[in-house]
Amino acid sequence: xxxxxxxxxxxxxxxxxxxxxxxxxxxxxxxxxxxxxxxxxxxxxxxxxxxxxxxxxxxxxxxxxxxxxxxxxxxxxxxxxxxxxxxxxxxxxxxxxxxxxxxxxxxxxxxxxxxxxxxxxxxxxxxxxxxxxxxxxxxxxxxxxxxxxxxxxxxxxxxxxxxxxxxxxxxxxxxxxxxxxxxxxxxxxxxxxxxxxxxxxxxxxxxxxxxxxxxxxxxxxxxxxxxxxxxxxxxxxxxxxxxxxxxxxxxx
Amino acid sequence: xxxxxxxxxxxxxxxxxxxxxxxxxxxxxxxxxxxxxxxxxxxxxxxxxxxxxxxxxxxxxxxxxxxxxxxxxxxxxxxxxxxxxxxxxxxxxxxxxxxxxxxxxxxxxxxxxxxxxxxxxxxxxxxxxxxxxxxxxxxxxxxxxxxxxxxxxxxxxxxxxxxxxxxxxxxxxxxxxxxxxxxxxxxxxxxxxxxxxxxxxxxxxxxxxxxxxxxxxxxxxxxxxxxxxxxxxxxxxxxxxxxxxxxxxxxx
DNA sequence: CGGGAGCTTGAGGGAAGTCAACCGGGGTGG
DNA sequence: CCACCCCGGTTGACTTCCCTCAAGCTCCCG
Numbered sequence: 001x002x003x004x005x006x007x008x009x010x011x012x013x014x015x016x017x018x019x020x021x022x023x024x025x026x027x028x029x030x031x032x033x034x035x036x037x038x039x040x041x042x043x044x045x046x047x048x049x050x051x052x053x054x055x056x057x058x059x060x061x062x063x064x065x066x067x068x069x070x071x072x073x074x075x076x077x078x079x080x081x082x083x084x085x086x087x088x089x090x091x092x093x094x095x096x097x098x099x100x101x102x103x104x105x106x107x108x109x110x111x112x113x114x115x116x117x118x119x120x121x122x123x124x125x126x127x128x129x130x131x132x133x134x135x136x137x138x139x140x141x142x143x144x145x146x147x148x149x150x151x152x153x154x155x156x157x158x159x160x161x162x163x164x165x166x167x168x169x170x171x172x173x174x175x176x177x178x179x180x181x182x183x184x185x186x187x188x189x190x191x192x193x194x195x196x197x198x199x200x201x202x203x204x205x206x207x208x209x210x211x212x213x214x215x216x217x218x219x220x221x222x223x224x225x226x227x228x229x230x231x232x233x234x235x236x237x238x239x240x241x242x243x244x245x246x247x248x249x250x251x252x
Numbered sequence: 253x254x255x256x257x258x259x260x261x262x263x264x265x266x267x268x269x270x271x272x273x274x275x276x277x278x279x280x281x282x283x284x285x286x287x288x289x290x291x292x293x294x295x296x297x298x299x300x301x302x303x304x305x306x307x308x309x310x311x312x313x314x315x316x317x318x319x320x321x322x323x324x325x326x327x328x329x330x331x332x333x334x335x336x337x338x339x340x341x342x343x344x345x346x347x348x349x350x351x352x353x354x355x356x357x358x359x360x361x362x363x364x365x366x367x368x369x370x371x372x373x374x375x376x377x378x379x380x381x382x383x384x385x386x387x388x389x390x391x392x393x394x395x396x397x398x399x400x401x402x403x404x405x406x407x408x409x410x411x412x413x414x415x416x417x418x419x420x421x422x423x424x425x426x427x428x429x430x431x432x433x434x435x436x437x438x439x440x441x442x443x444x445x446x447x448x449x450x451x452x453x454x455x456x457x458x459x460x461x462x463x464x465x466x467x468x469x470x471x472x473x474x475x476x477x478x479x480x481x482x483x484x485x486x487x488x489x490x491x492x493x494x495x496x497x498x499x500x501x502x503x504x
Numbered sequence: 505c506g507g508g509a510g511c512t513t514g515a516g517g518g519a520a521g522t523c524a525a526c527c528g529g530g531g532t533g534g
Numbered sequence: 535c536c537a538c539c540c541c542g543g544t545t546g547a548c549t550t551c552c553c554t555c556a557a558g559c560t561c562c563c564g
Contacts, residue, residue: 192401
């Protein structure tokens with residue numbers, strides 16, 4: 001069966017970090033998971049506005065949630081990195097109102113919405129973990145809204161790099177680096193600007209020695225400076241392991 | 253006791269619309285609700301970044317969720333209208349990372365986070381309803397992000413008016429009208445622009461006869477036209493009563 | 505009557521978009 | 535194996551949208 005296979009994929013899931021899942025909960029989830037699927041870059045896991053009853057967990061690679069305006073402009077409204085849930089909305093809604101597309105090669109496992117719900121009825125921890133995840137996602141989206149509404153292009157870019165550096169967990173200190181598997185055009189769709197302008201802002205960050213970019217490998221010599229430029233304060237991510245324990249404490 | 257008093261306040265709550273709450277669930281919630289509080293305009297129900305273990309339901313008036321950047325700019329990341337939950341985040345997180353402030357005179361009731369959670373352990377419908385609400389809120393926030401990132405000032409304003417017209421449920425047809433209890437400065441904080449520019453865009457909508465504004469009373473002579481200008485498609489709200497039944501059907 | 509809050513309008517400047525051209529690299533097909 | 539092409543990055547010139555600053559206006563309330 002795939003349950004043992006998937007179980008390891010679930011190990012590092014954000015859901016686990018919530019601290020709401022017991023070992024049995026985790027095992028129960030692993031047992032209803034479908035076989036992992038390999039995906040090429042640039043394909044839709046879920047298409048915009050479609051009905052689906054399957055919840056996808058990303059186990060490797062990157063994906064994004066996106067929406068398009070009537071006149072064709074695209075906005076990426078969430079980055080999905082390994083261990084994230086692609087379309088949590090399907091847990092409660094029949095129809096997603098965004099699409100999910102891979103940004104790089106990726107693998108994902110599917111969970112049947114109905115089976116997750118059924119599990120949740122017996123195991124409150126599972127529903128709690130999903131709720132926790134929805135709320136954290138909300139916090140991130142709120143931060144994006146603040147950034148889109150009230151920051152300059154340079155600040156938005158710097159802030160995004162800060163967020164990614166933290167979410168990827170590659171170390172938050174000076175000298176931290178990570179790989180950005182996205183084109184400048186996709187960055188533009190995240191940041192609400194033009195690919196051309198992304199390029200210029202990147203150039204400026206490089207010129208100011210705030211980042212070092214070799215191809216798509218980003219290195220941050222001085223994280224505090226990058227945070228300062230982006231006006232970044234990472235507490236909204238709620239994803240630091242330190243938070244999991246406090247969550248557990250509140251279970252009573 | 254206040255339970256009967258609060259019960260009526262809960263009647264029209266968004267939570268009810270989810271279709272996940274049974275009558276008993278509703279009653280159980282009403283019993284743990286604190287007495288309603290009257291609030292003046294412009295006061296914080298919850299301050300930014302504070303720890304709180306109380307979840308507030310708005311029963312009358314308007315409020316908003318907001319965040320501020322390090323350099324003092326403010327962005328409103330959500331409007332709270334009667335029957336909405338002000339700080340759902342507190343259901344799962346110790347610390348909210350936004351503030352909630354009344355925009356007009358308002359009344360709210362508080363629910364103890366721990367007691368709601370305890371209820372949820374016995375009554376899965378309650379947790380489900382909260383999760384549903386978090387996910388709908390997410391959908392709205394995603395739509396705001398799309399708007400902030402990819403629409404012009406005029407489109408953003410038009411879209412907001414469309415959303416409000418729908419959420420307030422005053423009728424979505426031509427001739428629909430509603431009261432906007434917010435200053436242009438607050439609109440600016442919602443739309444990610446300047447109060448001055450809000451004024452100009454309002455002027456343009458008026459000049460184009462898309463809206464009629466007398467003070468803070470907005471009338472929409474041609475809703476289809478307003479939707480067209482704002483590139484609005486309301487399906488993301490998931491709040492139409494029609495949706496509640498389909499949600500119920502999926503409970504099994 | 506004075507004063508403040510919110511609305512309205514104008515003039516000028518700056519941030520970001522648009523259009524366009526060029527470059528480098530990695531595929532692919534002849 | 536080379537030529538070609540397409541995609542993504544880079545840069546420049548010009549335009550446009552929106553911000554900034556500033557003043558005057560209308561209410562409403564003390």
